[in-house]
Amino acid sequence: DIQMTQSPASLSASLGETVTIQCRASEDIYSGLAWYQQKPGKSPQLLIYGASSLQDGVPSRFSGSGSGTQYSLKISSMQTEDEGVYFCQQGLKYPYTFGAGTKLELK
Amino acid sequence: EVQLVESGGGLVQPGRSLKLSCAASGFTFSNYGMAWVRQAPTKGLEWVATISYDGSSTYYRDSVKGRFTISRDNAKSTLYLQMDSLRSEDTATYYCARSLNYGGYSAAFDYWGQGVMVTVSS
Numbered sequence: 001d002i003q004m005t006q007s008p009a010s011l012s013a014s015l016g017e018t019v020t021i022q023c024r025a026s027e028d029i030y031s032g033l034a035w036y037q038q039k040p041g042k043s044p045q046l047l048i049y050g051a052s053s054l055q056d057g058v059p060s061r062f063s064g065s066g067s068g069t070q071y072s073l074k075i076s077s078m079q080t081e082d083e084g085v086y087f088c089q090q091g092l093k094y095p096y097t098f099g100a101g102t103k104l105e106l107k
Numbered sequence: 108e109v110q111l112v113e114s115g116g117g118l119v120q121p122g123r124s125l126k127l128s129c130a131a132s133g134f135t136f137s138n139y140g141m142a143w144v145r146q147a148p149t150k151g152l153e154w155v156a157t158i159s160y161d162g163s164s165t166y167y168r169d170s171v172k173g174r175f176t177i178s179r180d181n182a183k184s185t186l187y188l189q190m191d192s193l194r195s196e197d198t199a200t201y202y203c204a205r206s207l208n209y210g211g212y213s214a215a216f217d218y219w220g221q222g223v224m225v226t227v228s229s
Binding site for chain 1: 144151168209210212213215222
């Protein structure tokens with residue numbers, strides 16, 4: 001199975017601050033990488049797919065980058081509503097696997 | 108508006124069975140692959156199974172292979188998950204999700220249901 005390692009496990013950011021979350025795959029996933037946001041008691045929401053394609057309706061302050069085994073999600077200006085847990089997911093090979101999550105809080 | 112509504116969860120004893128349903132609306136169900144993803148309490152996300160748009164292909168994680176069966180009824184726009192020989196480690200919230208295929212061979216999940224809780228305990 002492809003292992004997905006996210007870092008950091010948690011972080012806090014001030015309003016307007018730039019936030020970056022990392023995700024490393026145990027093998028090359030050829031940009032088959034998605035990012036999700038999950039708020040408490042809610043279902044996950046797709047933010048980014050294909051490593052860098054922004055899902056419809058997602059604010060442009062979210063962006064994704066990376067290739068091979070290394071990927072990142074950037075929030076260019078932290079907002080109150082961005083609090084939540086962020087997960088990466090590889091969708092190249094079965095079984096699809098998720099990172100353990102990064103909890104983002106407002107400082 | 109795309110909607111996915113799960114039902115059928117509950118408390119079940121180890122070794123027993125349960126069948127989850129997911130009613131889809133707001134899109135042409137028969138055009139999309141579908142999946143089940145679960146989340147144990149306070150834990151991360153775990154892909155369970157995927158079915159192709161026409162039901163001809165199914166894929167499972169090893170820990171549920173031979174115990175769970177994913178299926179669909181395109182006439183009813185409904186996805187199912189038959190869960191047999193349930194174990195305590197199957198306790199989780201189960202989400203129905205629509206597959207977004209991209210890049211020719213990769214997939215993400217672009218719409219999710221609200222989730223249904225399955226508790227396996229004696």
